[in-house]
Amino acid sequence: MKIAVCIKRVPDMDVRFKIAPSGKAVDEAGLKFEISDFDGYAVEAALQIKEKLNAGEVVVISLGPDVVQETLRKAMSMGADRAVQLKADTVPADSYAIATALAAELKDGAYDLIMFGRMSIDTAHGATGAMTAELLGLPVVNAISKLEFDGRTAKMRRELEGAYELVECALPAVVTIDEGIARPRYPSLKGIMAAKKKPLETRSAQLAEQRLALDAMALPPERSAGRIIGEGSAVVPELVRLLKEEAKVL
């Protein structure tokens, strides 16, 4: 099975962000970058499929400036076979523009399965996978937490709101990956060495015109520190009074 996984490079979220002087970007000084959460799950899921079938190829694709090569190498050190960078000076805010460039790259790749994250953890549009599928004319199943195959049929589970759904779809298909499918492995030393020799191609990204502009970024207002009402069940009536009279939520 030939599998493509689209991966995005994002900052580690476990920090206090600062906004860059432009007001339109985060200040990248001191930030660590990694594969976006759901994309990491997708890479792992793809590798497990390849290992199970003991055949096929996993290709990772990332759109962005040259720093994304580091992210692609990381995926190859986990086990992906080769990588493609779609070169762009910056990653646009417009996910339709990104989808057009990804679709142009994927179109003639003869992939059986194309995987995306359910959403990117930084810009969080949750749109690129389904948009790319539409542009390719392929069926798409969003936010899957399980994936198995019965010949050329993919069988999947989706977690909905307070429910789940089992669905099937013939390949080729696009899926977007939710958590729960697989936890990404840590690259082994052998994997890291091997990744250095794996092929990484660079092409310029064929982005559509951008019609979603990022005007500004701001930090949300801090929550004012609350108060500890007290200890133990004796203070419960006081909590209920506050919920009723002060917060007015009861």
Place this chain on the structure above:
Amino acid sequence: MSNNVLAFAESRGGDLRRAALEAVTAARAVADVRGGAVHAILFGAPGIGAHAARLGAHGADSVIVVEHAAFAQNNPEAVAATVAARMGSGYGAFICAASATGKDIAPRVAAKLKVPVASDAVAMTASASSITVTHPGYTGKILQTLTLTASPAVVSVRPGAFLPKENAKAGAVEAYAPAGDPSASRVRITETAAGNTAKLDLGEAPVIISGGRGLKEAGNFKLVEELAAAFGNAAVGATRAVTDDGWRPHSDQIGQTGRLVSPDLYIACGISGAIQHLAGMRTSKTIVAINKDKEAPIFKIADYGIIGDVLEILPVLTAEVKKAKAH
């Protein structure tokens, strides 16, 4: 460019969801700025059209009813195709809720119309030719202001951000045929477990009671469920520690890799307040934390905290809430 706005009237199991009224309310605001009309598009099995009046009461000038047996189930492929076909007859915008269903529809519709989508808006302002939204990103740590200049504009709005407002309009019903054959979708559903349909969903519940590893074992979640039942308008959420251990389904998980919620009241029971959990609930209006460790980070963002054993406190809280509700 047309000034009319198409709103997605989400339904499940033959009932309208609150998401439908929120989409209509958000669409009304855009249409009013532009001097246009709001059309709500409603999909379902035959009979779904009976809900048209409620959509009219919340601001829909007309309700486009698409009935087909294959819409009794989730059918994003056929729904998106039909919405895109209808959009072709001239609309300035399409608005849906950023619920699981809405997030499944909006990007497909946008791609079919060759325009971008602004997802998960928590605020929105419209002018004659553009829509600007506030969209939380970076796990809720950064608010992004995005302007859509494409026409039509496609926007999904975060559940809870645009509360349904009554605003009586005609709600004139128009029957509309699906684009293509809805039974011929390439993705087939083989099983749906609807859970308990009477239960409120995390996306719509004004109150969320969430449990963490501090509950000690899966069985103790009944204390959380009892408190939710005492409120009557509450849903139950969980941390990843809990969903990883299989105490609750993944769909109950709140946080960076789970659901993003902003209820009026969020009660965190035996939850440490890891950064990834806060990412999903920090925009809740009022936050209560119950934790035996006074140093737990959850207390830094909680409006009200109680230090103590959650297993002992929950039954007392349930009893007190019942009392308060009885008054």
